[in-house]
Amino acid sequence: MSQGTGAPEPLLSVRDLSVRFRMRGGREIAAVTDVSLDVAHGECLALVGESGCGKSVLASALLGLLPGNARVGGSALLSGPGPGEATDLLAADEATLARTVRGRRVGLVPQSPAAHLTPVRTVRSHLAETVRELTGAKGQALATATVAAARRAAFPADHLDRYPHQLSGGLAQRAATALALVGDAPLLLADEPTTGLDRDLVERTVDELRGHADAGRGLLIITHDLAAAERIADRVAVMYAGRVVELTEARGFFGAPGPRHPYARGLLDALPERAFRPIPGMPPELGDLPAGCAFAPRCARADAACSTVPALSGTAACHHPVTAPEPAGCGIRSEGSRT
Amino acid sequence: MTRTPPALELRAVTAGYDRSAPVVRDTSLTVDEGEAVGLLGPSGCGKSTLAKVAALLHRPYGGTVHLGGVQARGWRHRAPRAQRTAVGVVFQQPRLAADPRLTLAALIAEPLRATGRKAEALARTGELAGSVGLGTDLLGRRPHEVSDGQLQRACLARALALRPRVLVCDEMTAMLDASTTAALVTVVEEYRTSTGAALLAVGHDRTLLERWCDRTEEMPCTAAGGPPLRSRAPDPVSVPGFGPEAPSDH
Numbered sequence: 001m002s003q004g005t006g007a008p009e010p011l012l013s014v015r016d017l018s019v020r021f022r023m024r025g026g027r028e029i030a031a032v033t034d035v036s037l038d039v040a041h042g043e044c045l046a047l048v049g050e051s052g053c054g055k056s057v058l059a060s061a062l063l064g065l066l067p068g069n070a071r072v073g074g075s076a077l078l079s080g081p082g083p084g085e086a087t088d089l090l091a092a093d094e095a096t097l098a099r100t101v102r103g104r105r106v107g108l109v110p111q112s113p114a115a116h117l118t119p120v121r122t123v124r125s126h127l128a129e130t131v132r133e134l135t136g137a138k139g140q141a142l143a144t145a146t147v148a149a150a151r152r153a154a155f156p157a158d159h160l161d162r163y164p165h166q167l168s169g170g171l172a173q174r175a176a177t178a179l180a181l182v183g184d185a186p187l188l189l190a191d192e193p194t195t196g197l198d199r200d201l202v203e204r205t206v207d208e209l210r211g212h213a214d215a216g217r218g219l220l221i222i223t224h225d226l227a228a229a230e231r232i233a234d235r236v237a238v239m240y241a242g243r244v245v246e247l248t249e250a251r252g253f254f255g256a257p258g259p260r261h262p263y264a265r266g267l268l269d270a271l272p273e274r275a276f277r278p279i280p281g282m283p284p285e286l287g288d289l290p291a292g293c294a295f296a297p298r299c300a301r302a303d304a305a306c307s308t309v310p311a312l313s314g315t316a317a318c319h320h321p322v323t324a325p326e327p328a329g330c331g332i333r334s335e336g337s338r339t
Numbered sequence: 340m341t342r343t344p345p346a347l348e349l350r351a352v353t354a355g356y357d358r359s360a361p362v363v364r365d366t367s368l369t370v371d372e373g374e375a376v377g378l379l380g381p382s383g384c385g386k387s388t389l390a391k392v393a394a395l396l397h398r399p400y401g402g403t404v405h406l407g408g409v410q411a412r413g414w415r416h417r418a419p420r421a422q423r424t425a426v427g428v429v430f431q432q433p434r435l436a437a438d439p440r441l442t443l444a445a446l447i448a449e450p451l452r453a454t455g456r457k458a459e460a461l462a463r464t465g466e467l468a469g470s471v472g473l474g475t476d477l478l479g480r481r482p483h484e485v486s487d488g489q490l491q492r493a494c495l496a497r498a499l500a501l502r503p504r505v506l507v508c509d510e511m512t513a514m515l516d517a518s519t520t521a522a523l524v525t526v527v528e529e530y531r532t533s534t535g536a537a538l539l540a541v542g543h544d545r546t547l548l549e550r551w552c553d554r555t556e557e558m559p560c561t562a563a564g565g566p567p568l569r570s571r572a573p574d575p576v577s578v579p580g581f582g583p584e585a586p587s588d589h
């Protein structure tokens with residue numbers, strides 16, 4: 001863990017982050033509950049989980065981009081702007097976030113880059129506007145900086161005058177990455193940056209993002225792509241039903257001894273290069289979470305103790321974490337045994 | 340001796356969206372009864388176009404498509420009903436494929452209703468939903484009220500509603516997490532085991548398709564199409580629960 005006392009002050013420090021959405025009819029959706037995590041300079045933390053587990057909501061919360069019916073609790077301290085200073089991203093007002101945080105201190109690599117770009121403007125025009133806004137460059141310097149910004153994300157210069165709809169998914173992603181990098185933000189937040197990309201483009205994209213971490217930035221990547229996470233991450237946080245259920249070093253998670261939380265173990269066992277065996281059932285509704293551990297209805301290790309929510313102790317939030325390496329799938333009921 | 344005609348055969352298909360620059364050129368592919376073939380290739384190489392041709396949803400410029408030995412002569416709604424219903428198709432993005440106004444129940448039953456089998460639609464919707472792991476509590480919801488994974492399960496149930504002899508899955512799991520991917524593959528393989536249906540699975544994830552399918556084909560990728568497909572049989576691996584061997588684990 002990088003939270004030891006001797007560790008340098010983290011770039012981002014999230015504590016007890018919770019997000020609730022109030023729905024019509026008084027229903028409440030617990031999208032994120034009590035999430036605590038740190039991202040250090042030069043480090044990549046991968047937040048993994050199924051769609052709808054709350055990981056994208058967490059990203060939106062950090063950027064102050066939640067809809068009006070959201071209630072947020074906890075804190076998310078981003079170090080800076082001065083030495084020894086920090087900004088609480090959850091408490092900052094919209095003007096501060098818009099003027100000094102988004103793009104400048106937190107760069108966002110978005111989930112659907114095509115939707116992030118305005119269809120009526122070329123990539124060059126998008127980039128130039130962002131460069132002008134963030135650096136104040138003008139004239140020839142602006143033109144040069146625009147081309148340089150494209151190059152940093154490996155966006156081909158001869159495609160700069162294309163419109164977003166004329167780009168392949170991979171190039172649209174690079175255009176969006178280029179935009180995220182313009183402000184030289186110390187923290188990069190990448191929300192499913194590899195969705196819809198071919199495997200070799202996935203690898204190139206994550207390697208490029210990794211390069212930005214190696215250059216000293218902090219990188220929080222949100223993804224359902226475990227292969228991408230394995231390739232890029234120093235540490236992994238697994239989210240299930242709005243909570244972080246495992247937070248650990250990537251190497252031991254993907255290699256030996258493997259995940260300690262039964263859900264995380266089941267997720268890895270579902271990979272085609274492993275057992276290719278699904279976790280039975282589906283995740284619970286965030287608006288209708290069971291009392292106790294939310295994974296219990298799908299968990300073979302569940303017992304009476306699991307009727308209380310397990311706290312994250314050590315690296316896993318589980319009353320009966322997997323201790324020794326087990327044969328794949330041991331902690332998971334097989335699909336057939338339900339009937 | 341007469342041989343059973345292949346479930347799906349594409350002969351020298353040339354197709355695309357611009358006659359002067361077709362994305363698929365002179366491509367042939369055969370999927371036998373009960374066989375699962377994975378079609379691999381990077382995005383933009385025309386494999387989705389080929390999948391649409393195979394599903395009779397896109398008319399090729401040249402070449403022919405044969406289903407169970409019968410040549411297809413119509414495309415989209417002009418395809419004869421017997422052929423249209425012989426192929427089920429699932430696409431990558433359930434949100435683009437599913438009518439947002441329909442409940443999941445109506446979505447799943449749509450092919451049955453469209454073919455005039457209303458009574459069957461009522462009777463079988465629950466069973467179809469159950470086969471893809473959707474509980475009845477979700478059936479009254481509309482697409483925006485469910486997750487991508489749940490909606491894709493509904494789209495798969497819809498594709499299976501008419502018991503197709505050929506299933507075409509075009510990047511069916513590209514947006515989904517590992518567990519939902521394995522769950523949907525399990526559903527497809529259960530269906531194929533019980534019906535002997537053929538599968539054409541199109542995608543870019545080599546690990547997935549080699550594990551899932553009997554063999555994989557590479558879609559040649561030159562901007563202007565390329566030579567006919569090369570075939571490559573993977574090491575035999577079984578999908579857990581569907582083959583004689585125990586699943587390998589590592």
Ligand code: SF4
Pocket residue numbers: 261262263293294295296297299300301302303305306310317318319320321
């Ligand atoms: S053992 Fe209990 S606490 Fe741990 S994941 Fe299973 S149900 Fe949850």
